[in-house]
Amino acid sequence: MLSRRVLAGVALAALALAGCGSNDDDGGSTGSGTDSTAGASDYASLSGDLKGGGASFPNAFYTEAIAEFKGVASKLNVTYNSVGSGQGKKDFGANLTDFAGTDSTVKDTDGVAAGSFLYVPTVAAPITVSYNLSGVDKLQLSPDTLAKIFQTDIKKWNDAAIVADNPGVTLPDKAITVAHRADGSGTTNNFTKYLKAAAPDVWKLDSGDTVNWPASTQGAQKNTGVAQLIKQADGGIGYVDFSDAKESGLTFAAIKNKDGQYVAASLDGATAALEGATIKEDLTYDPLNAAGATTYPITAPTYILVRTSYTDAATKAAVKGFVKYILSEGQTLAPRWTTRRCRTRSRRRHSLSSTRSSDL
Numbered sequence: 001m002l003s004r005r006v007l008a009g010v011a012l013a014a015l016a017l018a019g020c021g022s023n024d025d026d027g028g029s030t031g032s033g034t035d036s037t038a039g040a041s042d043y044a045s046l047s048g049d050l051k052g053g054g055a056s057f058p059n060a061f062y063t064e065a066i067a068e069f070k071g072v073a074s075k076l077n078v079t080y081n082s083v084g085s086g087q088g089k090k091d092f093g094a095n096l097t098d099f100a101g102t103d104s105t106v107k108d109t110d111g112v113a114a115g116s117f118l119y120v121p122t123v124a125a126p127i128t129v130s131y132n133l134s135g136v137d138k139l140q141l142s143p144d145t146l147a148k149i150f151q152t153d154i155k156k157w158n159d160a161a162i163v164a165d166n167p168g169v170t171l172p173d174k175a176i177t178v179a180h181r182a183d184g185s186g187t188t189n190n191f192t193k194y195l196k197a198a199a200p201d202v203w204k205l206d207s208g209d210t211v212n213w214p215a216s217t218q219g220a221q222k223n224t225g226v227a228q229l230i231k232q233a234d235g236g237i238g239y240v241d242f243s244d245a246k247e248s249g250l251t252f253a254a255i256k257n258k259d260g261q262y263v264a265a266s267l268d269g270a271t272a273a274l275e276g277a278t279i280k281e282d283l284t285y286d287p288l289n290a291a292g293a294t295t296y297p298i299t300a301p302t303y304i305l306v307r308t309s310y311t312d313a314a315t316k317a318a319v320k321g322f323v324k325y326i327l328s329e330g331q332t333l334a335p336r337w338t339t340r341r342c343r344t345r346s347r348r349r350h351s352l353s354s355t356r357s358s359d360l
Contacts, residue, residue, distance in 0.1 A: 043073040050318045053081035054088020054101035056222040065330040086184015086209040100305040103186020120304040126265035130250035131237040142256040143198035152214040179229035179238030182219030184209040190300035191239045197289040257297040269296025
């Protein structure tokens with residue numbers, strides 16, 4: 001999702017893995033200097049098994065990318081188990097996987113040793129507020145109203161706050177059924193971080209991969225599970241990643257952004273949100289609640305976690321090759337599942353490449 005210049009810096013950081021955890025001087029036949037792309041011959045030499053797991057948010061993209069990667073790296077078997085960001089980080093920390101997918105940053109309680117990993121940003125996408133309400137095909141929600149709905153301060157669809165957000169819309173006297181993730185989830189982390197930032201005087205449940213949802217709400221595993229709960233309940237509402245919400249045929253609410261405009265989840269709205277994001281030295285960034293009239297405010301990044309050191313040369317080469325593919329050829333697949341490469345502006349854009357490469 002990064003601009004071509006920043007993407008090149010990220011790729012260079014990934015390439016530096018070739019010098020970690022081994023006595024060799026470079027990446028051998030799997031490397032291609034500082035070029036951000038690799039030819040089929042580079043990938044063809046990779047072999048063995050590469051295990052990954054974690055976030056369900058980018059699962060559709062990673063599944064497609066892995067299938068396409070197989071065409072150029074036929075001797076390498078890459079698997080990705082969509083178990084949620086929380087479990088993905090734990091499995092990575094326990095050395096059960098070679099890389100992990102996560103939509104949230106690593107905390108001390110995640111079981112991943114500080115300094116043992118790198119963030120590789122891959123794609124970003126909207127988190128939809130999807131709903132199922134008979135007779136209502138257009139819905140607008142302000143941050144305060146959204147926060148009240150998800151912490152069950154608002155219990156009926158014709159509540160005065162929802163009515164105020166939707167002038168001219170007839171809303172039914174129907175109970176609201178809130179659906180959320182039951183597993184440790186980066187989608188939950190980003191959704192609740194948004195509510196904490198956009199509705200600070202209303203939202204009381206804090207943020208994290210898990211939060212203490214009210215007992216009257218319903219939980220499900222993965223984004224697909226939340227989507228299913230919404231579909232089953234007339235009056236249901238929940239947060240679901242863009243890809244799974246589209247695949248499930250869900251209807252999205254338009255969310256009031258920082259500039260006071262109601263914007264529905266879309267690729268263009270997410271791209272606009274990414275325009276002003278600043279990339280930190282560790283390559284993480286935060287596009288949530290971004291300013292701009294056309295921004296979709298609940299836009300979230302996702303990352304691959306890789307180790308700073310791999311003791312097995314074949315695994316090291318495989319990780320390097322797969323990450324290079326995701327950041328180069330694989331990016332052409334991203335718009336199908338998530339959103340476009342962002343044209344992120346960063347104060348560190350000009351120095352990011354050299355800084356990260358020399359640090360590794």
